[in-house]
Every structure is written in C-alpha cells, then in structure tokens.
Amino acid sequence: MNTKRNTTRWIVSLSGLMMLILVISLTACQSTAADGEMDDSDEMGASEIWERNCARCHNIRSPSTLSDKQWETAVMHMRVRANLTPKEQRLILELLKAGN
Amino acid sequence: MIPAILMIVVFTGSFARAQDSVSREEFDALKASYENLLSRFNNMSTDFDALKEEGSTSELREELEELIEEIEQVDLKAIAGRPGTTGFLAAGFATTGFVDFDDNDSTFGASFTPVFLWKFTDNLMVEAELDLSLGDGTTEVELEYIQILYTVNDYVTVGAGKFLTPFGMFWERLHPSWINKLPDAPLSMRHTGLVPPTTVGVQVRGVIPIDSMKLNYAFFVGNGPSLATEDLDHLGNLEYENFIDNNGNKAFGGRLGFQPFPELEIGYSAYFAKVGSSGSEFRNVDATLHGPYLAYVSPIPALAGSIDVRFEWTWSDVDDASYDLGGTVTPPIVFDNRRSGGYAQVAYRPSLSGVSFLEDLEFVFRFDRIDNAAGHPDAIDRNGYTVGLNYWLEPNSVVKLAFRFDDPEGGEKNDGLMIQWTVGF
Structure with a gap:
C-alpha cells in the first residue's frame, strides 16, 4: 500500500514537473516568435x-x-x-x- | 451722259438704302415688342428658378419628414426595449448528456443553470446562479451562488453572500459545463469535501498591475465547513454545505495569483477553519487546506493550434479525532485525517490548422487523483485517466465524447463513457 502510495506521489510530482517544463518550453517558443510582433x-x-x-x-x-x-x-x-x-x-x- | 449716269447711280444707291432702313413707327413697334419679350423672358426665368427651387425643397422636406418619422419609430422601439437604468443580463448554460459507468445503469440526463446579473452602477452589481438538475423522480434546485459586489476602487472589490470560493481556479472559472473541457469534474473538485466549492461570508479581492504583469488576490471569511461524524463513508470529511454555521468560529483563507505574462498564471491558496459543532467533542478540531494551481493557455503556431494546460492540487489536514458514530462503534475509530487530490489536464485544439473541421475539434487528456485518509475504514485512493474528444458546433456550444479509465487502489474499477452536449449563453 505504502509502495503504491509512494509511486503515485512520484507520478504526481513528475506530472507537475512535466507540466512546468512543458509550459516553460512553450513560453520560450512563444516569446521568441512574438518578439518581432509586438x-x-x-x-x-x-x-x-x-x-x-x-x-x-x-x-x-x-x-x-x-x-x-x-x-x-x-x-x-x-x-x-x-x-x-x-x-x-x-x-x-x-x-x-x-x-x- | 455722265450726269444721267450719276443720277442713275445716286438714285439706285438711295433706293438701296431706302430698302435697308425702317421707319420710326416700325422701329418703335419693334422696340416695344423686344422689350415685351425681354420682360416676359425675365419673368419666365424667375418663375423657372422659383419653381425649380420650390421643387427641390419640397423633395427634401418630404425626405426629412420621412426620416424624422423613422427616427421617432426607432426611438420608440429603443425606449420600449430599455430596461431602465439597471443593466440586467440573463446568462448561464444548458447541459444534456449520457453516461454509462460500470457501477450504474446507463442514463440520459439534463440540467439548466441560469446566471442572473444586475449592474446597478459602475460600482455595484449582483450576481446569482441557480442549478436545476434532474434527481430521482424530482427536479433539484440549488442556489449555487448569490453575491453582492461593490468596487471600492481600482484595486479593491468587496463581495458578500454565497460565493464561489476563491480557492484554486476550478470552481470560480471552470465549473460551467460549456467551459469545462470534460463532461465531469476532477475527483478532488466533486463534493468530496476536499476543495470548498462555495463559501457563505464576505470576500475582498482585486488585481494589481505590476508593469506588464498582474498580481491578483482574494481573502475571505465565512461559515466554513462542518465535520462529518456520523456517516461511515464520509467520516472525517469536510461538509461545505454548512449554510447556517455549526459553530461560532469562522473559516478564513485566501488566494494569491501571479501572471508574469498573459498566458501563464500560477498561484497558491490556503484555508483554515474550526469544523466541529459547538458543544460537541469535536469543537476544537481544526482543518487546514492549501495547494498550488497553474494555468497556461496560448496559441502555438508551431503546433498549428492552441494549447490549454491546467494543474491544481490540494492538501487537507484535519486534526485527529475519535469517531464512535453515536456510541455504536467500540472502540472509536481514530485515523490520521490527511487527504490530498488534484488533477493535471492538457487540451489541444488545432485552431490554426486552416482546415475548418479540424479547427472545431479539441483533444483533451486529464489525470486526476484523490488520496484519502490512511486508516480510514472505507476510503480508497483512486486515480483516473480521462481522454476526451470535443467538437465545437459554435463558439458557445460543444459536444463532448469522453472515456474515463478508473484506477482504484483496492475495490472495483468504475470505468465509464460520457457524452455531453452543452450550450453557454
């Protein structure tokens, strides 16, 4: 039970981290593209x-x-x-x- | 001979001149005639100008009169349709759908959720939402929120009544079915006692621009939840439908959100309450909830569409207590009452693909989870994985098709198919 709970915590932490990385990456793309368009x-x-x-x-x-x-x-x-x-x-x- | 010739010439010349000249009478007559004609011409010219002018004015006058009449009609219609000085707007959403889950028979359903807004002045407004849904042989009516709002200044707005709790973002911004990208709410956002949907009380909120960034805040005080002490299934849960407070203590909390740029918002919420009823053995039980949220929404030309990323998590810590269910359980149940839950969701819509059919499609994936209190007699931790495909008929109407894969840590799986058609108005 505890092992599964720990695994789930890892999944949650990992998905949160991946979200953050995804957002930062997308933001970087966006700001590069938008620089000349302001x-x-x-x-x-x-x-x-x-x-x-x-x-x-x-x-x-x-x-x-x-x-x-x-x-x-x-x-x-x-x-x-x-x-x-x-x-x-x-x-x-x-x-x-x-x-x- | 010569004089005779001269006489002939002179006589002929005189005769010729006599033929070209007119007599005085003739001249006078001609002059009178000419003057008469000139006078008549002048008169006619004047008349013509007058007639011409009169004709144009008349046409213009007719057109003007028609225009005035038309304006009066429009004005009358505008006055007839004007609801006084109060800006009233009936908005809301209608939802219909079909669900087929493992643990229940499949069923159709429908609900109607009108939102009423009144703007009295630039500072004062009232907002209210009703939820009319179908129950078991009945139509259920709930007052989702009723709030009076007053804008004190550019940075402060005060609200009072029953309002959507400014805790995280789901209940305040995403709960309408035409906005929620999946047919159901994440596990932690259902009425499971983890996240407070509404609060009866007062809130102060506002937004502070910092250059091109924004900081938003909300602080509130309200009745707070009560503690479930009798129902084994929900033992130790927080019950937020505590419309008439069960104790003299008030819950308080708030949310801070930060937008470093328009597409991204990150924030954190916290909530504190005493949850036991006055005079009961639970009167000193405290509850603390807190958690982060994140929203990123932006068109991404490289992906030929727009992306919508949401993440929200809540931790709940309720003081340990002994539950004997009214003396029916010996020894009393005691457990570590800490729970948590949340969701991560990604939606992609190929809105920049240039293909109109694709532009109206939307792909959604959500992971949600709830961790129930360890040691609770009837609590099962649960993961959910939901995939959805939406088709936007109109900007305010969507048909959603979704399948939820249930992953309980113990107990039976409860997978399900959901179809929903919703309209926002």
Whole structure:
C-alpha cells in the first residue's frame, strides 16, 4: 500500500514537473516568435487583451451576441471573475461596443 | 451722259438704302415688342428658378419628414426595449448528456443553470446562479451562488453572500459545463469535501498591475465547513454545505495569483477553519487546506493550434479525532485525517490548422487523483485517466465524447463513457 502510495506521489510530482517544463518550453517558443510582433497600436492592444483574457477560459464570442448595455454588465461580471484590471475592462468594453 | 449716269447711280444707291432702313413707327413697334419679350423672358426665368427651387425643397422636406418619422419609430422601439437604468443580463448554460459507468445503469440526463446579473452602477452589481438538475423522480434546485459586489476602487472589490470560493481556479472559472473541457469534474473538485466549492461570508479581492504583469488576490471569511461524524463513508470529511454555521468560529483563507505574462498564471491558496459543532467533542478540531494551481493557455503556431494546460492540487489536514458514530462503534475509530487530490489536464485544439473541421475539434487528456485518509475504514485512493474528444458546433456550444479509465487502489474499477452536449449563453 505504502509502495503504491509512494509511486503515485512520484507520478504526481513528475506530472507537475512535466507540466512546468512543458509550459516553460512553450513560453520560450512563444516569446521568441512574438518578439518581432509586438505592436504599439491601442486597437491591437485592446484586441489582444480581449482575446488573451477571455480565451483563457472559454471561446470568445462575437460582439453582436449582446447589446452594448448587456456587454457593460457582462464585462463587469468578468472583471471580478477573470481578474481584469480597470484598464483591461475599459479597453475590452470599448472594443466590444465598437464591433457591435 | 455722265450726269444721267450719276443720277442713275445716286438714285439706285438711295433706293438701296431706302430698302435697308425702317421707319420710326416700325422701329418703335419693334422696340416695344423686344422689350415685351425681354420682360416676359425675365419673368419666365424667375418663375423657372422659383419653381425649380420650390421643387427641390419640397423633395427634401418630404425626405426629412420621412426620416424624422423613422427616427421617432426607432426611438420608440429603443425606449420600449430599455430596461431602465439597471443593466440586467440573463446568462448561464444548458447541459444534456449520457453516461454509462460500470457501477450504474446507463442514463440520459439534463440540467439548466441560469446566471442572473444586475449592474446597478459602475460600482455595484449582483450576481446569482441557480442549478436545476434532474434527481430521482424530482427536479433539484440549488442556489449555487448569490453575491453582492461593490468596487471600492481600482484595486479593491468587496463581495458578500454565497460565493464561489476563491480557492484554486476550478470552481470560480471552470465549473460551467460549456467551459469545462470534460463532461465531469476532477475527483478532488466533486463534493468530496476536499476543495470548498462555495463559501457563505464576505470576500475582498482585486488585481494589481505590476508593469506588464498582474498580481491578483482574494481573502475571505465565512461559515466554513462542518465535520462529518456520523456517516461511515464520509467520516472525517469536510461538509461545505454548512449554510447556517455549526459553530461560532469562522473559516478564513485566501488566494494569491501571479501572471508574469498573459498566458501563464500560477498561484497558491490556503484555508483554515474550526469544523466541529459547538458543544460537541469535536469543537476544537481544526482543518487546514492549501495547494498550488497553474494555468497556461496560448496559441502555438508551431503546433498549428492552441494549447490549454491546467494543474491544481490540494492538501487537507484535519486534526485527529475519535469517531464512535453515536456510541455504536467500540472502540472509536481514530485515523490520521490527511487527504490530498488534484488533477493535471492538457487540451489541444488545432485552431490554426486552416482546415475548418479540424479547427472545431479539441483533444483533451486529464489525470486526476484523490488520496484519502490512511486508516480510514472505507476510503480508497483512486486515480483516473480521462481522454476526451470535443467538437465545437459554435463558439458557445460543444459536444463532448469522453472515456474515463478508473484506477482504484483496492475495490472495483468504475470505468465509464460520457457524452455531453452543452450550450453557454
């Protein structure tokens, strides 16, 4: 029993470690690829913020699925749930309204 | 002869001139006629301009009137559809599915989980989620959460009510079926008493930007769990549906999360509570839970898709106690009440493959485990390996097909097939 428990702990530790290695590797790939792609436009910034924050948990939806007023409520809800900064909240909301 | 010729010439010339000239009467008549015509032309020109101008204005006026009428109609419709100044939004998700596990007969199922959001001002909102699911001959209704939120400033938000516990990430962010990538929850996230799904109390939370990085925090105080002391199967477990507190002590805890860059978040949570009922022999039993979490989500062009990596682990340590099940067990049961559990999950979606069918597919693998208390009379440690294939019909609707391979350390295996169709709205 103890042997199996120890084996499982090893499996868990190993899978955690592998996850970390995978993430670090993927991050390294990403940052190398993204170095030359950084842009300075506000619009692109808003679009990236929208995509990165929302797509972290779920698919992003078309702005037309909700009205401007509804987006105000939804984005306020998501500010708390997804830990958005006030600036991110404002930029995402403006982007959704502009695309509506 | 010459005078005669001159006379002829002069006479002829005079005659010719007489033929080209007009008389005074003729001249006056012609002049009057000309002036008359000029006057009439001028009048006609003026009339024409007037008519022309009148015609355009009239058309413009007609168009303007139509436009005003149209605007008034649109305005009326907008007013009719405007729900006052309160921003109300009904969201949520609907779930239907089929499961076939070894230990039970296969069955279809369905549930409906509406989420109601009210935004009163830029600072104040209320959120609530109901869960309506099918039980054995009944429809079960649960109030998953009801929370009033007030944004104090850019860095502080206060919430009170019954809220999703900011412990790890699953319950707060991943529990909706259209977001969870597999049809079921990991073992440690089910109502097994390991991770607290909800808390009745107050929380303070916020996010602090540090250059391009973010630090998020949440601290809470609430009723906390009660200790299971009568049910042999769950003996020593923490029961989080302790909606009316069983003691005067309050649980408290929190979570710190750090995003060094947008794709990665790592964090740690902790939770402390006294769990025994007031006046009982368990009144001094303490429980401590803590554990890390990690989330990495990013498109990876080299893999022609996006990858979603999650890892979450929780350790639970409850003080040792003697359980005699109301005097029915002698000697009392005593065991080392330490448990742990969690999951590691990887999902890959070939969203950059350029093939529309492939772009809508998603491959998921999850390992989950629960370590129950050593020495517990009815506890079996358990591993699970779940493979899933999802097909996204729409960005908010997915059909999931998954198979769970059960690996218990003792007891019988309980493998199972799960099919689920869910819509988020």
